[in-house]
Amino acid sequence: MQPNFPLPDADALAHSAQLAAGLRDEITRQGGAIPFSRFMELCLYTPGWGYYSAGASKFGASGDFTTAPEMGSLFASTVANALAPVFQQLQGPARLLELGGGSGAFAEAVLLRLAELQALPARYAILEPSADLRERQQQRLRQNLPEALASRVEWLDRPFDDDWEGVVFANEVIDALPTPRFLIKDGEVYEETVELDAQGGFVRGAQPADMLLHQAVRHLERYLKRPFADGYRSELLPQLPYWLQAVAGGLQRGALLFVDYGYNRAEFYQPERDDGTLRAFYRHHVHNEVHLWPGLQDITASVDFTAMAEAGLHAGFDLAGYCSQASFLLGNGLDQCLALADERTDDVGRVQLRDQLKKLTLPSGMGERFQVIGLQREVDFEPAFELGDLSWRL
Template sequence: MTRGGPGSTSALPAPGPDAEAHGRRVDAALHARLEVAGGWLPFADYMRCALYEPGLGYYSAGAAKFGPAGDFVTAPEISGLFAEVFAGQFAAVLAGLGGGSVLELGPGTGRFAATALAAWPAHGPLPDEYLLLEVSGDLRERQQRQVAVAAGAAAPRARWLEALPPRFAGVVFANEVLDALPCERFVLRAGEPWRLGVGACGAGFAWSERRPDGSHAGDQAFVEATRELPLAGLPDGYRGEFHPGLAAWIRALADGLQRGVVMLVDYGLPRSHYYHPQREAGTLRCHYRHLAHDDPFSYPGLTDITAWVDFTAVAEAAVAAGLDVAGFTTQAAFLLGAGIDARFAAAHEAAASEAARVRLAHGARQLLLPGEMGEAIKVMVLARDCEVPLPGLLIQDLRDSL
């Protein structure tokens, strides 16, 4: 199950005894947090704890997460074509800049980094360094093992960081990281956005809505953020999300970027489609054992929680931070422009068996088809002092939709 798919109505399978015990510890941490907060938590605080609380959160503890034994798959796990094609675009940027490094944010299992590094020599000289920044200690260890085993002779270029570098030139890359940032939720009541947060419900949790009347921390910021959103005309009870940490996240990247590009790949839409009557339940999705649903209170700590990205907000934050929006397109258009067809043909020719050819074709379909990842996932390229024309941006330019 990919992370942007429609929800499922199937019953969720019960976790095994270890996972269940872990889930109880996460529940206890969340209840303790709720108590300290006076019985009501902003959804972003709940999501941050459920995903990133050290030693407990979904991304911070040892769950499998990615791949068949986990809860979902992402593009680099589906097909090596994804990272191989992106590596060609990274190499083109670095050639235009006359050198530089790659900085990958949220590298997951490390499969993208390992595949891109292994494929790189076909595209040009290696990057000075391939830097990886991960908030989860558990994932960082997996990334180190994966790169050591699968990146080939380029593996020594990889280096893990604890924080963003203060100065950087080259390519910053993040696949499905923005949709994992904690989001706030709202519900429309008589045309006014109310805060949709979390309250206790017996041993579990439930949605709890309240008018932002200034009595809770963050009410003022919530009112200011939602004032900017195009919510007029949306029906009563409409639910939606926004990412309160997004602008600061982009600014932190922009502050360190001396020259080069930021490539953001994620499930998302321009704002006019993001807040739309067709999406009256919002874009929040949870993933558990390859089932997608919309209940973040089911197995917290054992479940991935995501919300699609408002790419207009990304573009606004980037421009405010002094970056240019150099491109915005679908994943399918980007990969086709960047030559996935030639890469596919070469890999097909070289495949050792019919089974490998079938797997290759299946992966390419998942990356490209509109009903799979091809259109739901977008690629946004932000640039500073970097004019390199990227083939991935030549087929389709969606910047007018932002």
């Protein structure tokens, strides 16, 4: 069924058709089915064709969704307030590694604020898989930052592989990791696949889960103290601990900070949420037709923050805290950042700042839907979570 909003233009549809043809070829080569996680990976990250690899606008009014850093500087400036004490605790040259830099708006605002707080990292690295986004980030930061700050920024193809100190930050990254989907059928664990119907369209299928996914689902059931009902379907990232270890690399001292939409485990896997959290974003519309228009729409799933905490502990980090985005921002000087921004703008800018504030903190905006989790190693990051800490819910 086609969603009820305008069709992409002819060029965009032709682009999507090219990627769809490649997907059909892979499904055929793999015997008629591929795991959903592979379908999602190809839709988002196929070089030159995937959603995050092609050149269309993703963020803001002209894109498909708006992230907190794209609204203005309040979000990043407040995050800088939270990170500054971590950098001040580190003795050697520190680094800040941002995963997925978006338009570069976060890097711009956080560096300016860290400079004001005299807590700049020696290096600011952006791990960005999209060549197009990397180019846009470079152009923005060259134009908008003083040379002394812009010169600290570098772009990486992979995480740091040496020993280092600093911070890893990611906003709306975990939700875009290609996720397996599981299905319970006759009490057994199956993995959702993507197959072709008679007309060559993409449809759901299922195959017996491999041992990693099977054990991960049974771990969830033990944690929840109940089995999943037959027909229950949802997402699960059994590779999350390995991913987190990879992005942290040789981080010896420092913190990890992740912001995303999601739930604690008990809320994520509620019995009534029996088709998971998977959805697609297209031109600020959210819908469930994730097989539609490969390469033209974002595909995401909510984050299990209990799994994030488990992955961090498995990697040798301690939990610093977990709270809503509203609590995190209000507890780390959002009012101070608002006052500073007020002094630097006009009446129109002040109206826009209030609009940012509402969207970032109100339950009807991002305030409660988005969650924040922090992990620490050999530093004290816990004060950043003193307001509204919900670690007990994990």
